[in-house]
Amino acid sequence: MKRVIPPVKGTRDFYPEQMALRTWLYGMMRQVSESFGYQEYEAPILESLELYAAKSGEELVKEQAYVFTDRGGDAITLRPELTPSLARMVAQRQKELVFPLRWWSFGPFWRYERPQKGRTREFFQWNVDMIGVNSPEADAEIVAVLVSFFRQVGLRPEQVLVMVNNRRLMDARFDAFEIPPTMRPAVSTWIDRREKMEPKEWLAYGREIGLSERQLGQIGEMLEDRELWRRSEELIRFFAATQAMGIGDYVRFEPSIVRGLLYYTGTVIEAWEVGGEIKRAILGGGRYDNLLADVGGEPLPGVGFAMGDVVITLILEKYGLLPQNLNVYPARILVTVFDQDHLLESFKLADELRSAGLKVACYPEAAKLPRQFRYADRMGMQAVLVLGPDEMANGTVTVKDLRQGAQVQVARREAAAFLKEMLARRA
């Protein structure tokens, strides 16, 4: 065979089977989002580099974003995340939008990375955000939306958990430990690294970034403190709200959650698989109270999260929660073409059935009947219709039920009703 041009590295082809799965996921997200009153929106795939330059984090913009110069000489980015676009869209219509604003979206994103398990270069992401309120209860609602999704797809708290921390709480502790603001990004990275390193190594790394022995001890102790959240008024209210909303069993305080994005200001969240087999965050999010002002709007607080399709699919697969019988073949009925002389009459019959509201495929040429029946079988059809000389002579069509193997002749004008009843019986 000649060489087929391969797909771009890190992209995935969605054949009908995969597309059905993506559509299913999308449907779950829509159902959950709308149940909380969120409105769907979409932003452009292309954004100016400037939009991300300020706040998305060095690594994300400088090393992972797809950036190119367009024919007009502008620096354009394939969006690596949605939140800056959302901030821009809200800032543009800030005076006329109704707040608090609840919006959700599902679409493609790009990051230039080495593809591996749970990570591709092109991926789809579900974004849910509430803008215009800065209460901890709003943070809790955002978490309730994603927990509602977990429940909807059948994930239990023994399988996935939402880890919660708060940047202001951490800043207060860093103040108390006399860690200067300039050191904090490095300290955050260091904290994030703890689970992955040997304790000795980790401490050595801490000294390397300039922490004193006293500070090392204080931070180590802080990370063990499961009650630390009681020092944060915001987290006290947050956890009270999650209890009230009945999602407490999915939510844990976790002081080592820091998140890489620079624009988070308060509560931050990440969801992880409990078994620890899939070592990748299922989703991430948090409160960003300065982002609107940063893209040129009036100050307005926001909170939200993003979940990628790749990791959640791995999780669902691991726990056997992917749907099994997705509808890959829409039509359940095939109209065969008896021979060249009956071709147009078959097309006409198919049209009559569609007008009656049925999903019908017609074989597109005169071929041997066995071939047409085999086609119907492989396309998962339930009924095959034959319109030959006998049927034409007495105004009938022959309907064969592929599941049962039996066939009958019915009056052509009653065919649609007959088929509807047959399909309903099977459903």
Add this chain to the structure above:
RNA sequence: GUGCCCAUAGUUCAAUCGGCGGAACGUCUGACUGUGGAUCAGAAGGAUGUGGGUUCGAGCCCCACUGGGCACCCCA
């Protein structure tokens, strides 16, 4: 961007020490001239990812590239 592993028919995989590339499934044809699946018979299908090197001889050994997998980095 760094490291390790992998690449043979449409698919999943064989091929002994470096010695004429095979099987299963799938596909196509027929058994069946107005009927799918099951069964049986037959057929087609490959410059062994690309480019170089070693050798009398390379699917097999060496190098580079491309793609894939895994880990790091980072993150959805």
